[in-house]
Amino acid sequence: MTLHAQPKASLFINGAYVEGEGPELKVLYPYTGEVIATLREASPEQVALATKSAEAAQKAWGALRPVERGRVLARAAAIIRERGAELARLETLDTGKPIQETEVADWPSGADAIEYFAGLAATLTGESIPLGGDFVYTIREPLGVCAGIGAWNYPSQIACWKSAPALIMGNAMVFKPSEETPLGALKLAEILVEAGLPAGVFNVVQGRGAVGAALVTDPRVAKVSLTGSVPTGRKVYAAAAEGIRHVTMELGGKSPLIVFDDASLEDAVGAAILANFYSSGQICSNGTRVFVQEGIKEAFLARLAARCADVAMGDPLDPATQHGPIISAAQAAKIRAAIEAGIAEGARLVCGGPGDGAFIPPTVFAEATDAMTITREEIFGPVMTVLTFKDEDEVIARANGTNFGLAAGVFTRDLARGHRVIAQLEAGTCWINAYNLTPVEAPFGGVKQSGVGRENSRAAIEHYSQLKSVYVGLGPVESPY
Numbered sequence: 001m002t003l004h005a006q007p008k009a010s011l012f013i014n015g016a017y018v019e020g021e022g023p024e025l026k027v028l029y030p031y032t033g034e035v036i037a038t039l040r041e042a043s044p045e046q047v048a049l050a051t052k053s054a055e056a057a058q059k060a061w062g063a064l065r066p067v068e069r070g071r072v073l074a075r076a077a078a079i080i081r082e083r084g085a086e087l088a089r090l091e092t093l094d095t096g097k098p099i100q101e102t103e104v105a106d107w108p109s110g111a112d113a114i115e116y117f118a119g120l121a122a123t124l125t126g127e128s129i130p131l132g133g134d135f136v137y138t139i140r141e142p143l144g145v146c147a148g149i150g151a152w153n154y155p156s157q158i159a160c161w162k163s164a165p166a167l168i169m170g171n172a173m174v175f176k177p178s179e180e181t182p183l184g185a186l187k188l189a190e191i192l193v194e195a196g197l198p199a200g201v202f203n204v205v206q207g208r209g210a211v212g213a214a215l216v217t218d219p220r221v222a223k224v225s226l227t228g229s230v231p232t233g234r235k236v237y238a239a240a241a242e243g244i245r246h247v248t249m250e251l252g253g254k255s256p257l258i259v260f261d262d263a264s265l266e267d268a269v270g271a272a273i274l275a276n277f278y279s280s281g282q283i284c285s286n287g288t289r290v291f292v293q294e295g296i297k298e299a300f301l302a303r304l305a306a307r308c309a310d311v312a313m314g315d316p317l318d319p320a321t322q323h324g325p326i327i328s329a330a331q332a333a334k335i336r337a338a339i340e341a342g343i344a345e346g347a348r349l350v351c352g353g354p355g356d357g358a359f360i361p362p363t364v365f366a367e368a369t370d371a372m373t374i375t376r377e378e379i380f381g382p383v384m385t386v387l388t389f390k391d392e393d394e395v396i397a398r399a400n401g402t403n404f405g406l407a408a409g410v411f412t413r414d415l416a417r418g419h420r421v422i423a424q425l426e427a428g429t430c431w432i433n434a435y436n437l438t439p440v441e442a443p444f445g446g447v448k449q450s451g452v453g454r455e456n457s458r459a460a461i462e463h464y465s466q467l468k469s470v471y472v473g474l475g476p477v478e479s480p481y
């Protein structure tokens, strides 16, 4: 079976594939390390060309009836679903994620977002504000050219989640995928054009951080939406501030998953697995600090270790594979260093460990403290830290003892307690008796250093539009002189 995934060219500008003029970018299949495509980065001139194309195309696109924009996006969602198998395979080659995940989670979630915003299109109106005689009306306007910058863990989903609300509001977008996973965004550009999107409304440039930085500071860019780590977020937010640009920041996390002793043990263990090991643990909202109430700690760890022992690791294209490789050798080395630090600082390795080559098995630490590196820092790999607690107040304080605030989960059969605890947790995206489910209908995003703004749901529209307020005077103008 060929693993060749070379696109027609590296960039997609003004409705067509264009070859990049910058440095080479090799795309490796994480499972085997073989080169599946060789791309070129965009040159600074090509980044400017992309934003100019976007600026030119945005005017007519933004002037369409919203229902017409919705029709284009609805068609694109249908094409994504028709090509589900082909797109899932490409996503697996690009990311190394098991095909059993990419078939149900990645592009399908992207298609959901495109479909959702397509349906919302015609409902996005301003309001009329009566003032006695005079009145004010508001117009919800697009921002103009939006820049999207993606991470490598959900490359196609991220491209869809950012472009769908942007485009439906009449904006144009220039998207830069992660240099690790450049392929899916090109497919999205192709599909959008096939669905009827005018040339230039959605463009893709490739490259490492410097290309992202050039995009963020391009004078035509009005808004920047980044999915990435906190350190990158800090840089991008600062660069965007120079031009008073709007931002959405979807950043990292070290989220708490709290399991009370009245919870269904089997469900809580299942959620802890979903919260730590799906996509080989490379998920921003992962509940990597699992707080288990004292009385059930041993039973929880025993069941967790037993279920993790059954994991099927291996060839991501094999439908039976549940746990794939880590995205890159560099990321695997970082995760291994975190595992070594956990052992060196005295935590007990319950199962898993550093693994071999591209694979790191589901790894669980117990007897950890809040001060340990594995408990404080985002690892972005399949590493769970189990901590124990005595009571509600204690666990809330400890769960909040972090600068991150992306997500949080609570497991309990006492629903009053579930709501009470969630209300006190400093996190943007929360679950009670569930974890890591992110339907497009619900807002997604973080508080504290995990981010600014929300993706998905009607809330995303706020971040891709601005309100014009129009005062209408119906009476005589009263001037003081």
Ligand SMILES: NC(=O)c1ccc[n+]([C@@H]2O[C@H](COP(=O)([O-])OP(=O)(O)OC[C@H]3O[C@@H](n4cnc5c(N)ncnc54)[C@H](O)[C@@H]3O)[C@@H](O)[C@H]2O)c1
Pocket: 149, 150, 151, 152, 153, 154, 176, 177, 178, 179, 207, 208, 209, 210, 211, 212, 213, 214, 216, 227, 228, 229, 230, 231, 232, 233, 235, 236, 249, 250, 251, 252, 253, 283, 284, 285, 378, 380, 406, 445, 446, 450, 451
């Ligand atoms: N909150 C969310 O929705 C969410 C989702 C997925 C991943 N993440 C986070 O992303 C991180 C993992 O992804 P990653 O390693 O690709 O992140 P990263 O921060 O290294 O890179 C993210 C993107 O930013 C670009 N970039 C780097 N420097 C830049 C600069 N100076 N200016 C502009 N762009 C720049 C990169 O090329 C890449 O496309 C984790 O921290 C994870 O938690 C967050």
